[in-house]
Amino acid sequence: MIIDTSAEIIPMLIEHYVEESTTRLENIVQAAQNKDQETLEFETHTLGSTSLALGNHALSLAARKIERLCLEKQYSTAFPLVEELKTLADESINALIIRKNEGFSS
Template sequence: MDIELVDEAIIQQMIEDTDSEVMPMLIDHYIEETRHRTDLLDQAFTDKDFEVIKFESHTLGSTSLALGNRVLSSLARKIEHLCVTEQLETVLTYHQELLQVVKHSIEALQHRKEMGFS
């Protein structure tokens, strides 16, 4: 598992800002939301619905960074930027990469959760 997909400094800051006991719940909620957003994005890519891609990429970028998924956040922000600058054919080239990065990022975060937070 590529734990580099999860920024440990951000996880530690979240523990300081909240409580180690709430971290599993926060991660579970994030994973559920990310899977939902990924389904929306997958359909939007298929439909070439760039407004949905832009909105969901923006949201995914923000929520991913909040839980230390920097790689996913960066890719989502890149896709959002491409939508904003109307590089629409280029946006479509990131469809499968996004799905793979989401999958690996979720796996890495689940692995981090299994390690515990105390």
């Protein structure tokens, strides 16, 4: 990513990603609690895309799995996966924050 942009922009991209992902995760957890299938599908799709754009393949795959299950109307399988997604997201976001704080060079 540094090659495609600049080292100075990476921390800003990470901050934006962390803020957006935190909001998405709150929406995903609430959707699961409320059994809101449409919101769960939308939010996991968006989280999957933004995670992939920042190179977080594991989180993207986990989000896309839930999205796919929603598209297939397998909600009883999708809803329980939200807790695992949240744990993975929290761990990856914390790792990104640590990496951001270490700094970047071109």
